[in-house]
Amino acid sequence: MIIDLPNTTISQVSKALVKMREENGVVALGRVLTLIISASTGSEEVAIEAANDASREHPMRVLVVCANGDSTLEARLDAEIRVGGDAGASEVIILRASGEAASDEQSLVMGLLLPDAPVVTWWPGTAPAVPGHAPLGRIAHRRITDASAQPNPQAALAQLAASYMPGDIDFAWTRLTLWRAQLAAVLDQPPYSPVTSVHVEGSDDSPSTTLLSAWLHSALEAPTEYVLTPGATSHGIHSVRMERSTGAIDLTRSVAGVAVLTQPEQPTHSLALPRRNLRDCLADELRRLDPDELYGQVITEALARLGASQPITTGPAA
Template sequence: MIVDLPDTTVSKISKALVKIREEGGAVALGRVLTLVISTSLGAEEEAIEAANEASREHPMRVIVVSTRPNGEAATEEARVDAQIRVGGDAGASEVIVLKAYGDAASDEEGLVTGLLLSDAPVVAWWPGVAPAVPATSPLGRIAQRRITDASAQPNPQEALRHLAATYAPGDTDFAWTRLTLWRAQLAAVLDQPPYETVEAVEVSGAVDSPSTTLLAAWLQLQLEVPVQYDLTNHSTGSSGIHGVQLKRASGLIKLERPIPNVATLEQPNQPTHDLSLPRRNLRDCLAEELRRLDPDDLYGEVITRGLDQLTASDR
């Protein structure tokens, strides 16, 4: 069910939620958190779809705040148009879409405060351009977890360095979440005999792939050996992470992804294996990040310490 509330207020939206709950039987008792999504007008649906899919694992209230980017709404009359989605139109969540215009867009925190679930954790997500300092932004101040996406920024590598400089416990980024399958596979390989020390590491990927840089930083931090990473343009390779080479006394371990979704694992004295290693979509990344509401200490270490220890072969 979808209910439109043009030119409305937070109070009217709250009353409409109560009415929908009483008439339709939709309840908020099973909601475990509030997810606040900050996005640009017209760019809401992809994020809402990902949240609806993730809500089947994490029942929640979703509040979407849509504004014009970079203060473009300054000349518009102040107004908030709202839409409430429940039932089949909202997965296992309640979705409240707030489209703010003019001066109404300048107070994001005020727009959502009266709609938060009582005594439930708050997670803020910026699927597009992130604020300069997520932790001190209007929405970041009220959130236990703050999710950004460096790959969605104009300069992903520069955005990664900026995230390192402004990091606060509770911050995370989808560039890190997209590494989960790579990290698990590499850990599994090193957990098998022969248990030799890794002497050097090479990581390669696309120049606009912040995940490649974070993977190199994680390996540098965990293995404490020289790590080089090579970033190439799309014309010379696919997007995302291309591969990892681990040098040991017995030879090279190569985990490479020459085509989307399938990686090749080569190890000394063993047959070559093809492995499923898909690029993770928004739903998978969001669902994983919502599984924990405490700070991700490992991400904090990697982005604040690991990045500084890298030796780049191509910057």
């Protein structure tokens, strides 16, 4: 069910929610958090779809803020409420504000937050320079960004490192979960000889490649180089090679999302290692609402050490 509220106020939106609960039995009980999505007009549907899918694992209230603060526009707030089959296991409230009505994003959402429930803010597109100081970031327990969605992903990663505050997280790190798990599992098997060097390759629009290199450099304390290839047909991480005295371990991913693992005296294995979609990344990050300390250490300390020890090498265009 979808209810449109053109040229409305937050008070009227709140009253409409109460009326829906009374007339249709829509309740906020069981909602575990409030997810605020800050998106530009026209791009919000992709984020809403991912939130609806994730809500089946994390029932929540979703507040979508599309603010256009252009002072030449009419001060206006249009709202849309979605429940039932149009909102997954959540209730979605879309707030489209323009002109003076968009000047204070925090005041737009304060009256719609679930009481005594944690708040997560997600910027699926362009993120503020310092998420923790942004109006919607100050009220959030967790702040989710996506460096790969920025115009310059590698520069965005550097900005995230400079502005990091506990509670920040980026999908560039979330997309590494399967890679980190697979590489850790390989090193947990004999022989247990130390890694002497690491080589990582990926696309130049993949901040995950840089973060994976920083994590390996810090965890293994081995010389690490990473190659970012411009114009690559396959986005994301391409391969990881870990050299040991007993031979090299190679994990290489093809375009189809299938990785091939080769290591000395072992058969070659094919592994499913697809790029994680928005739904999987969002659901993963909503499983924990405390600061990710490992991400904080990698984005600040490990990334700085990686940059000092080995500059980025840019390979030829594919």
